[in-house]
Amino acid sequence: MGRTTIRDLERKYRDDEPLTMLTAYDAPIGKLVDEGGVDMILVGDSAGHNHMGYEDTIPVTMDEQLSNTASVVRGTEDAMIVGDMPFGSYGASVEESVENASRFLQEAGADAVKLETAPAGETTIEIVDRLTELGIPVQGHLGLTPQRMNELGGAVIQGREGPDSAFADELVDTAERLEEAGIFSLVLEGVTEAVAKRITEAVDVPTIGIGAGRYVDGQVLVITDVLGLGGEGYSLSKQYADLDSVIREAVESYVADVESGTFPTSENAYEPIDAE
Numbered sequence: 001m002g003r004t005t006i007r008d009l010e011r012k013y014r015d016d017e018p019l020t021m022l023t024a025y026d027a028p029i030g031k032l033v034d035e036g037g038v039d040m041i042l043v044g045d046s047a048g049h050n051h052m053g054y055e056d057t058i059p060v061t062m063d064e065q066l067s068n069t070a071s072v073v074r075g076t077e078d079a080m081i082v083g084d085m086p087f088g089s090y091g092a093s094v095e096e097s098v099e100n101a102s103r104f105l106q107e108a109g110a111d112a113v114k115l116e117t118a119p120a121g122e123t124t125i126e127i128v129d130r131l132t133e134l135g136i137p138v139q140g141h142l143g144l145t146p147q148r149m150n151e152l153g154g155a156v157i158q159g160r161e162g163p164d165s166a167f168a169d170e171l172v173d174t175a176e177r178l179e180e181a182g183i184f185s186l187v188l189e190g191v192t193e194a195v196a197k198r199i200t201e202a203v204d205v206p207t208i209g210i211g212a213g214r215y216v217d218g219q220v221l222v223i224t225d226v227l228g229l230g231g232e233g234y235s236l237s238k239q240y241a242d243l244d245s246v247i248r249e250a251v252e253s254y255v256a257d258v259e260s261g262t263f264p265t266s267e268n269a270y271e272p273i274d275a276e
Contacts, residue, residue, distance in 0.1 A: 009039060024042075129181040157192060159195030
């Protein structure tokens with residue numbers, strides 16, 4: 001069958017079929033997410049605080065992202081794999097940005113990359129234009145952009161000035177310019193529903209929402225939030241399992257078995273000897 005392609009996504013988009021996307025950061029989880037049938041897997045820099053123990057996304061390096069992406073690629077067969085370019089890996093120059101984006105495809109085996117863009121982000125728009133010209137598929141990202149959290153002053157929901165505000169106009173204009181630069185889809189994160197709806201209506205590429213409400217063309221969530229793994233989720237998400245409890249109970253049972261002598265048994269030994 002082969003991996004999901006941009007043409008596959010375009011077909012679903014034209015047929016008004018919602019697109020599905022989840023994050024994954026390693027081969028075992030990537031394999032399960034892939035088998036669950038998502039269209040795309042984002043190897044997000046959200047690995048920083050959901051997988052690698054950092055406070056946020058800022059410390060995540062290119063080498064770490066390439067390693068995470070390659071792991072997910074090795075564990076999957078069907079979903080499109082999008083590598084999230086980490087903080088500082090693009091923007092210093094077009095040349096360096098192209099080199100780093102290329103590494104995601106050449107070294108990690110990703111199908112595309114994702115770049116965050118500030119409102120009216122001239123530099124990123126120029127980079128997107130160059131990447132797509134060279135054959136590197138790019139997913140855009142507008143709204144609450146975690147790599148700019150220090151500048152934003154925290155997780156501030158974008159668009160609360162209203163769908164007809166100057167700020168909303170700027171987001172729409174940026175989305176349209178990203179479309180002109182060649183993005184194949186656009187993540188809208190932490191954006192009010194009315195603004196997300198306006199952006200979706202303004203562009204002719206699929207919008208993928210995370211905390212952007214109902215009037216978008218698809219959804220993406222962080223896998224640890226979906227699985228209930230590693231702490232409390234966010235109101236923008238939905239928890240579909242409680243793996244924290246499952247894993248904790250399994251570890252407690254293992255510890256109890258070892259301490260009581262009920263594990264291992266002869267069945268767990270190679271060439272067991274008879275007990276005296």
